[in-house]
Amino acid sequence: MRILVLSNLYPPNVIGGYERLCFEVTCALAAAGHEIVVLTSDYGGAVAEYPGQRVLRDLRLLTGPDIYTPFPGTPEDRAAIGVTNLAILHRVLEEVRPDVVFAWNLFFLDASMLKALEESRFRTVVMLTDNWLLVMRNPEFVSAYFRDMVHGPHPFVPPPEPAPAPPPSLLHRVVARVRRLAGRAPMPGLEAIFGAAFVRDLYAAGGSRFPRHRVIHNGVKQSGHAAAPTVDRTGLVEAGTLNLLFAGRMVDLKGAHTAVAAMPLLDPAALGVDRIQLTLLGDMQDAAYMTQLQDAIAQSGQAGSILLRPTVAESALPALFNAHDIYLFPSLYEPFSLTLIHAMALGIPTIASRTGGNPEIMRDDESGLLFDKGDASGLAAAITRMARDGALRARLAEGGRHSASRFTFERMVAEMAEFLASRA
The missing domain is CATH 3.40.50.2000 (Glycogen Phosphorylase B;)
Structure with missing residues (x-):
């Protein structure tokens, strides 16, 4: 596959686990023989090259001098950066022509980037292990969730599963086929990989469901853990x-x-x-x-x-x-x-x-x-x-x-690769 990985941050510029996981998964996909192009930001200023990857650090994040500082510019400045980022995305899409866009955390990028991916003719799978996309789509829900359920006393209750959609009628199928043959097929929209069932349920509660999605639990590399020295946990490490x-x-x-x-x-x-x-x-x-x-x-x-x-x-x-x-x-x-x-x-x-x-x-x-x-x-x-x-x-x-032991990195990457390669 030819994969365009899209992420707000990418090593060696790292803040948290999201971009580390993105990097490790991307390295594994490259090692498996997939053609990888990474589009990320210039945040942090550090650069590095990685085997099997072409890394483009052309985007600009809407932050201050660090990730914890708000963007200091005017609304016009913000809009100008959004327009430039959007032009870069369109240019890279046309240049790379990926089989799939694998979009990770897009916090600190304008919502127009997400809209462009939704409307693109290139298939896009979003990796959701956090609320970044929900903030773009429904910020009022996210604000209320953090106020009432994270910092407040109210429990989070997952919404009920929607009733299965009825199968399309014969007329609907015929019309859809005619549209496809005429080159007028609807835009594919977004597909999603959720890092946890909780994240899937949080998005659903915020009114953001994905017709095609899969829960693929995150995993870590554990091959060296078995050889690590162990401690007798019946006692304390340090007496007293x-x-x-x-x-x-x-x-x-x-x-x-x-x-x-x-x-x-x-x-x-x-x-x-x-x-x-x-x-x-x-x-x-x-x-x-x-x-x-x-x-x-x-x-x-x-x-x-x-x-x-x-x-x-x-x-x-x-x-x-x-x-x-x-x-x-x-x-x-x-x-x-x-x-x-x-x-x-x-x-x-x-x-x-x-x-x-x-x-x-x-x-x-x-x-x-x-x-x-x-x-x-x-x-x-x-x-x-x-x-x-x-x-x-x-x-x-x-x-x-x-x-x-159920949450291995190798299992996670294999399931991701299978989903990226599959079609509805």
């Missing part, structure tokens, strides 16, 4: 100390502040330890959130027991998880986390929020413990239960390995 770990981007939605709020609720003596230490590890580029988090640490009375550390390479994850007793994953919003899969696959007992795609990865009391998002007391209760019971930690660690 309970070492807790949060690893993820330091942004509001990842919920590091919930872990901080749980710390004063934990009693070392009741847990049978001398001290409790929480390590918060991750990307700290969101300056506004870091100010809030550092204030929360100071006000918790636990500043001496909470460490802030920068992110580590994926290759360092086995050693990182082995150096801690319990992994905390307290996201307020989490479509489908690769880091959570890594943690479970590497055998660290894990506590995660019961939100988004997390329950698709983890079963409560089988492969980890789940608690209600934002509930610091619920998180503290889960930590207490797990800290007191070494046999429980060992059982959940083994259950986590088994559950995570």
